[in-house]
Each structure stands twice: as structure tokens, then as C-alpha cells.
Amino acid sequence: MPQMTNEQRVGFLLHVFSLIFTKIRFPFNKQPGTQEFAQLVHDYQNRVQQIKTDIVWAPWVIGDQATARTFKCHEVGANILMGFDINLDLGLPNPYPIRVIEQNPFKRDYHGNLKQTAIMAQRGHQIAWVIRNDRTNQFLGKIQDGVFELSKPRAYTNKVITPLQGMGAGITRPDQRTDQYGVNHYNEGGEWISELNTIGKDDVLGIV
Numbered sequence: 001m002p003q004m005t006n007e008q009r010v011g012f013l014l015h016v017f018s019l020i021f022t023k024i025r026f027p028f029n030k031q032p033g034t035q036e037f038a039q040l041v042h043d044y045q046n047r048v049q050q051i052k053t054d055i056v057w058a059p060w061v062i063g064d065q066a067t068a069r070t071f072k073c074h075e076v077g078a079n080i081l082m083g084f085d086i087n088l089d090l091g092l093p094n095p096y097p098i099r100v101i102e103q104n105p106f107k108r109d110y111h112g113n114l115k116q117t118a119i120m121a122q123r124g125h126q127i128a129w130v131i132r133n134d135r136t137n138q139f140l141g142k143i144q145d146g147v148f149e150l151s152k153p154r155a156y157t158n159k160v161i162t163p164l165q166g167m168g169a170g171i172t173r174p175d176q177r178t179d180q181y182g183v184n185h186y187n188e189g190g191e192w193i194s195e196l197n198t199i200g201k202d203d204v205l206g207i208v
Contacts, residue, residue, distance in 0.1 A: 003091055004060050010148050012057055012088075013130060016100045017143045019068065020082050021126045023051050028105055028122075032076040041078045045070050048082055062087040062095050075106035085133055097134050100143075103127035120144075 026044050030037050051068040058064040066086040070079035083101030090096045105121040132138040141150045
């Protein structure tokens, strides 16, 4: 089987993106909790399940075609977010599982405020997220209004960490410690710096 080129990988993601935003759309302006809303959800889920990726991508999609599915929007308590779970054959020892899912237009932060991407979605912008669909849940990229943006690996924060506060477990060397949440910390010149979760270079290049 021919290897999937970078152009083909991006082209495939944009194809999936187009299926999410051009086939059918859920009317997010409808009021949850009504009989009409419940019927809309039921009809929408049935229609989504009829959407499949084009056969042209069959050589790389395990199972020949991927079927769309709906994901739960916790803010309204119903499966109204559309996306795809896909296993790709990229010539690796194991299938490469990805999830492409549309932006939740009701997503809020910890303070109860609508997130910026949710506001953009409500204003008509088309946004979808590409995630590695396994236990890592690694963020691979974002597609916004038909443009794919590769994730940018994060490195470190300059936040000062007091080593006496919940630290000490998992010491590997005097200048490196791991706290109770599994976050690594490094001592640089007497200042404790925490390492943010990062997306490995190989993981990013595995899909684009």
C-alpha cells in the first residue's frame, strides 16, 4: 500500500472537516428540554450515522470507510456534536487512531465564561479539533474555516514552585522532582520550574 504523503494527510483531514460542516448541521438555537428538541436530537443522530468518508481514502482508513458519530454536549445533556473516530493505516506497527470533532459552541471555562472558540463557533466560524484517540488524548491540531493549524508543542512555564508543597515523590536526581499529579519540576538556579505536558515531535508528525 502506498505511503500517505503529508499533502494527502492534510487533504484527508480537510475532507472530514467538510463532512462535519457541509452535510447537516444541528440547529443550536433550539431550546433544550422540549419535546421538539428531543425529536431534533433523535433525527439528527440518525442522519449523522449515514455520513461516511469518501471511498477514495479507503487505502488508508482501516475498515475502508469511517462513519460519522455524535458526541455529548454536557451543557445541554444531548449528543449533538458531530465528529469522526478513525483508525488510519500510516504504515506503522499499529493503527493510528484519530478523532475529529467540532467545537462545542457552549463550552465554558472554569469560571463559567464562554470560551473564545465557543464564541467564534456561535458567530459562524467553523472549528474542529484533531485529537489522537487513545489514552494519551494528545492534541494534534485545529481546523478553522478550512485551514489546518498544526499543534505547537509547549515547553515550560516560569512559575516558581515551592518544593515543600506536595513535592518530593519520584525524585530522580537532586534537581528534578515529580509532584502528586505526575508533573515534573526542575531546579534551575534555585528556582523550581514546572514542565507542562508536551506533544512529542514524532506524535505530531505521525498525522501531518
